[in-house]
Amino acid sequence: MTDLSELDRGAAPGAADPVKVLLHRHRELCERAVDPLEIAAGLEAHGITDRTAARFRHRDVFSLAEELYARVPRDADTATDGSAAPDAPTREGGGRRSVTVLLLPLLPGALCAASLIALTRTHGQNRLYAAAAGVLAVALALRAALRRGPLALPDQFASRSTTGSWTCWLLAYAVLGDGLLRTAIAGGPDGLPDGTAGGDWPLSLAPLLALTLAVAPATWTAGLFLTHARRKLATSRGLEDFAASVRPVLLGAVALFLGTVAALVALCAPFLDTEPVSPAVLALAALLFVARLLTVHGFTHAPRVILVLTAAALVLAPATVFAARLPGCGALGAPVEALTAAWGPTGVPVLTCGAGALTLLVHASRTLTRASAHLRPERAR
Known part of the structure; x- marks a missing residue:
């Protein structure tokens, strides 16, 4: 990050051209930018605020960025020599990518639904094969859907994001956890899960279906948020103005996504014989959606920590119930048993995932409302 004390010296009243000092320090950023908005976002990422811009004789960072952009010499022939810009797709290629972004997120939910249908029509060893094939197909579809579109991780962030295994833990608990916790409090289980909802260790497949179907609205909602945020960036005239205008967009996107997930849960309920409202699924969906939004924009630390803590808390809940069976350890399971008695087994994921x-969301309302968060990934520093 640029040393602001040095910038202050460069912007001192005695300096003949303070903006020239700033241009020298950020020449690479200014030369790579395709518009003043990218420079404004980059300056904010380096700690330059509207107050700092005032020391450079500008009312805000956006005005300062416009002057920096105008001062950088550019090749006027690049736009007229007949060659397309590196990141400007052809109409045909852009159309194919748009169709892919729209349709590919539907694949995980469709394959999950097909897998569940196959499970209901198979028995014995064939049922095990159908389950394994379904898990593999859905996993590959999820991988493909999350590698394109607004929820795709840029290359420079992929190596910093290691949340995949913890996300799998959360999904596994959504399927197996409630049944295990209920059976553990009752004194079981006496065997391994048999893949049915009425077995000794019952499974709940409704959350898995709802969450895989939710990949599509998550992708589309994230795209809407990105589009509106960049429009706000183009019309805002200050960093605080931009943050104030984007925050409602972020909250609205999360609310729209949760409303869609609630509708999906209600639609799946008659087919899977479950309740039409599932706060646990909504809490988990919200956690995964906001975590992915933050990760996509380069804020990888907070999602990783929260997902780890949430997964650990979910694993710890049934573990304390089993530990309470040891001599003298009965008090260990008391909090989880009390919570389950009051809210049912779903109280544990609602509390943990909801808190996460x-x-x-509070973290996102402070970070995703920065102009620097919306730099195009290939140009982010």
């Missing part, structure tokens, strides 16, 4: 989602 709320924490990340």
Whole structure:
């Protein structure tokens, strides 16, 4: 980050051209930018605020960025020599990518639904094969859907994001956890899960279907948020103005996504014989959605920490119930048993995932409302 004390000296009243000092320090950023907005976002990422811009005789960072952009010499022939810009797709290629972004997120939900249908029509060893094939197909579809579009991780962030295994833990608990916790409190289980909802260790497949179907609205909602945020960036005249205008867009996007997930849960309920409302699924969906939004924009630390803590808390809940069976350890399972008695087994994921989602949402309302968060990934520093 640029040393602001040095910038202050460069912007001192005695300096003949303070903006020239700033241009020298950020020449690479200014030369690579395709518009003044990218420079404004980059300056904010380096700690330059509207107050700092005033020391350079500008009312805000956006005005300062416009002067920096105008001062950088550019090749006027690049736009007229007949060659397309590196990141300007052809109409045909852009159309194919748009169709892919729209349709590919539907694939995980469709394959999950097909897998569940196959499970209901198979028995014995064939049922095990159908389950394994379904898990593999859905996993590959999820991988493909999350590698394109607004929820895709830029290359420079992929190596810093290691949340995949913890996300799998959360999904596994959504399927197996409630049944295990209920059976553990009752004194079981006496065997391994048999893949049915009425077995000794019952499974709940409704959350898995709802969450895989939710990949599509998550992708489309994230795209809407990115589009509106960049429009706000183009019309805002200050960093604080931009943050104030984007925050409602972020909250609206999360609310729209959760409303869509609630509708999907209600639609899946008659087919899977479950309740039409599932707060646990909504809490987990909100947690994964906000965590992905933050990760896509380069804020990888907070999502990783929250997902790890949430997964650990979910694993710890049934573990304390089993530990309470040891001599003299009966008090260990008391908090989880009390919570389950009051809210049912779903109380544990609602509390843990809800707390994690709320924490990340507060964090996102402070980070995703920065102009620097919306630099195009290939140009982010």
